[in-house]
Amino acid sequence: MSEKRQHPPTVRLRRLAAELRRLRASAGLTREDVTEKKGINTATLYRIEKARTRPQKRTLMALLDLYEATEEQRADLLAIQSGSTDQGWLRPYHSELPEEYTAYIGFEAEARAVRNYESLFIPGLAQTESYAHAVIKGVWAAATQKEVEQRVQARMERQALLTKERPIQLWAIIDEAAIRRTVGGRAVMKEQARHLLQLMEEPHVTFQVIPFDKGAHAGMPGCFVHMDFPDPADPELVYVDTPAGDLFLETEAEIRRYKSMFEHLQAVALGPNDSADLLAKVAESRD
Structure with missing residues (x-):
């Protein structure tokens, strides 16, 4: 019998995990210390702090007591805990999509800004x-027609983020190869x-757009x-799609590294106006 599929973590669950890690560090305690003082299994605490599971209320209360959390912190974290598994963005057919992809859709749906290099x-949006x-x-050659249509539908639904009342801020940078490669035909x-x-x-x-004549650049890997x-209390997130699997990165060092990389790409790319001129020329060349 197959195991019941787990929901991917939400932004709220990640925030709860980050706050609990911070409170433990502020209290000067290791996970082993917490186990010794409160009897909470070390593996369970690890999963809680990595946003892999939602703590039960009594476990959360025990941790907050141990960390000497303020009343404001208690109220905030208990409110987050009560709604940390909400998945309002899920559609019925999303259960058939890969778990990493539904996690990405969920994070994107709650994001304020997305900086995407391709x-x-x-970019999907x-x-x-x-x-x-x-x-x-083309990329997913073994997919059935149904699977392709589900992916396309999910991608089109994601784009509502750009037209909602408070739209997501999108800053996209692409290599010129992305607009030169003929995908699906000239039309x-x-x-x-x-x-x-538009x-x-x-x-x-x-x-x-980063033009070909810029040579090697930081985004080539x-x-x-x-x-x-x-x-601002919700931790930033970096998503990397690799042949070996999707990665969600959130340590301060990882966030700094990818922020720096994006800044380098901004500097080497054409400005928005020159990028638009290049796109217009590419569109004309498809006639």
């Missing part, structure tokens, strides 16, 4: 349906280039996404 693809269909079918790429030009007119969207969230 070397070979148009900026893809047309035709381009998304062609690229998913599909012309439509995609024009769609990007998106660039929105105040919450910034788009830059691979793509990544950096997210931050409306509440």
Whole structure:
């Protein structure tokens, strides 16, 4: 019998985990100290602090007592604990998508800003349906038609983040290869280039292209996404999609490294106006 699929972590669960790690560190305690004083299994505490499980209320209360949390901290963390598994963004068919991808969709849905670098693809939030269909079918060669359609539908639903009342802030940087490679045919790429030009007119969207003549640059090892969230207390997150599996990075050192990398890419890329000119030329070349 297959195991019941677990929900991916939410932003709130990650925040709870981060706050508990911080409180323990402030109290000068190791996980082993907590086990000795409160009888909480070390492995369980590790899972709580890594946002892999939600602590039961009595466990959370015991930790807050041990860490001598203030009344304000208690109220805040208990409120987070009570809603830490909410997954309002899930659709019925999402249960058939890979768990890492549904986790990414959830984090993206709650993000304030997304900074996305892509070397070979148009960013998912900026893809047309035709381009998304062609690229998913091409990359995921073993997928059934149903699986392809589910991925395309999920990608199109994600783009509502750009048109909601308080839209997500998107800053996307791509290598010129992403707009030069013919995915789905010339007509599909012309439509995609024009769609990007329309998106660039929105105040919450910034788009830059790194031209071929810039040579080697910091983004060549691979793509990544950096997210931050409306509440500054929610930890920032970096997502990296690799052939070996998806990675969610959140340590301060990792966040700093990818922030620095994105800043280098901003500096080497064409400015938004010159990027728009290049996109317009690419669209014309598809006639």
